[in-house]
Structures are given as structure tokens and as C-alpha cells.
Amino acid sequence: MTDSMTETILYGIKNCDTVKKARRWLDEQQVSYRFHDVRTDGLDIQMVEHWIAAAGWEKLLNKAGTTWRKLEPNVKEQVSADNIVHLLLEYPAMIKRPVLEHRGDITIGFKPDIYASRFNP
Secondary structure (H helix, E strand, O other): OOOOOOOOEEEEOOOOHHHHHHHHHHHHOOOOOEEEEOOOOOOOHHHHHHHHHHHOHHHHEOOOOHHHHHOOHHHHHOOOOOOHHHHHHHOHHHEOOOEEEEOOEEEEOOOHHHHHHHHOO
């Protein structure tokens, strides 16, 4: 895991429209960041546990996406704090995108006003 206290990292999937909007916003604001594609660059248990500790697993889990909708009903019914980490590692597309790490803070999703408050306090 990288030192998110000194590096700004945007986690997501490169072809996700919301991630594209966040990247465009960061580029337009000339924010230096590193993009980490959760599908191609991978995830590890420490990353996911850190995000859950910071934001809560319910906020991190994207129930609006195709991957969640395609899960078997019995799997959906059994999702809990005890098994969510392994489910998100198995299905990284179920992570709400993007995840932004900046100066130790975690931001889930993209809203220009929230990003502005993170970079221009």
C-alpha cells in the first residue's frame, strides 16, 4: 500500500463514466495524482479494509451496478461486515467509484463540490 499521506491516488476503473469525470476534474484543477485501475492494477485486503474503516462498507458497496444486480440472491442476502472485504476483492466492480485517497482522507464517489473542498479548503 502506498503512503496516501503524501500521494493523491484515484482508484477506479478506467472506462467508468464517473471515474472519467473525476479524472477530468483533477486534470482541469492541475491536481497531481496517480490513477490506480482496480481491475488491472489489482487490490489488496489492506486497501479495502482501510476504505471500509474510513467510510463504512455500506457506502463502499455499489448496489446500483450491474455486478451487484447479477449476484445470486442468496449471496446478496448474506452480505455483512464479516464477509464484505472478500466479496469486494472478488468483485472489484462492486466498489463505488471512484475512491480518492488524499492526505489520509478517503472520498467515495465524485461530486465536484466535495473534491473542491478537499483540494481548496
